[in-house]
Amino acid sequence: MENSKSNWLSADNCVKSSVIFWYIIATIGLWLFVAYLVLGYGGYAVSGDLxxxxxxxxxxxxxxxLIGNFSFATHILLAVIIIGGGPLQLIPALRNRYPSFHRWLGRAYLVSAFLTTLAGLYLIWLREQHLPVILQYAITLDGILIFCFGLLAWKYASAKKFVIHRRWALRTFMVASAVWFFRVGFFGWLMINQGPVGFDPETFSGPFVTFISFAQYLIPLAILELYFYAKDKATAAVKVITAVTIASFTLIMAIGIFAVSVIKWLPSI
Incomplete structure (x- = not known):
């Protein structure tokens, strides 16, 4: 009994539990976003009033x-595949039991990520969007990372080097989900501060906008790399720190999911 309790409280299990906690909260938030895209944008599309x-x-x-409108519609449509299908790719049991489904969904995910990135880059650079320049550069860097990580994930999957493939696939998932992390972080910040702090809502510029423009994918990537390190060769103390970091990030993320759902997503469905 004592050994069982000790094993349950082991550093490795702390990390595993924190990751499961993150996955559950993230999946709920991602699928709420998908519901918003499908029922919000999809509802207007069905009614014929785009x-x-x-x-x-x-x-x-x-x-x-025409090109800009097509790019925007493509960006929304493919986001449903990326945001909705991403969590399914992270379930080991589904991957092991239905490998063909995992492979085809993975291909659809990567192709969708590449195409929606191109559409997004067109929208921010060739269409008048009135975005802060710093956000344009941040999104462009994210797009470059999506292509680099996604191609490496595809390369190692084709070479059947699945351990390496999964790491690059996880990195791709983090950067491809930046649009979601941005909304969760932005609305969470608004809720915590009870209003716009650190930026001008009229021009959408200021230190917080500069921060979140890059943090939307660099913070998730940094935490992912910490997880990889803890999983590979870290001491028990580092593993516990990693577990606490992931759990803390998840709690902050949960606040953001609640905020954007209440303020933006649910009222639009």
Whole structure:
């Protein structure tokens, strides 16, 4: 009994438990975002009034901008595959029991990530979006990382080096989910501070915008790398620190998910 309790409280199990906690909260948040995209944008698409998309996103559909409008629609459609399918790729039991499903969903995920990145880059650089320049550069860097990580994930999967493949696939998941992390972080910040702090809501510029523009993918990546280190060769103390870090990040993430769901997503469904 004592050994069983000791094993349950081991450093490795602390890390494992924190990751499961993160996965559950993240999946709930990601699928809420998918519901918002499908029922919000999809609802207007079914009704045939795509101009109503502008109620959900500024500059979604513009007059006489066929390429821009197509890029925006593609960006939304493929985001459903990326945000909705990503969590399914992270379930070991599903991957092991249905390897063909995992492979085909993985291919669809990566192709969708590449295409939506190209669409997003077109929107921020070639379409008038009135975004802060720092956010444009941050999104561009994220796009470069999506291509680099995604191609490496595909390369190692094709070479059947699955251990390495899974690490690059996880890195791809983090950077491809930046659009979601941004919303969760931004609305969580608004809720915690009870209003805009650290940025000008009119120009959408300021130190907080600069921070979150890069933090939306660099912080998740940093925590992922800490997890890899803890899993490989870290001491028990480092593993416990890693578990606490992941759990703390998850709690902050949960606040953001609640905030953006209540303020933005659920009212739009």
């Amino acid at each position: 101009k109503e998309w502008n109620n959900l996103s500024n500059g979604g559909i513009l007059e006489n901008d």
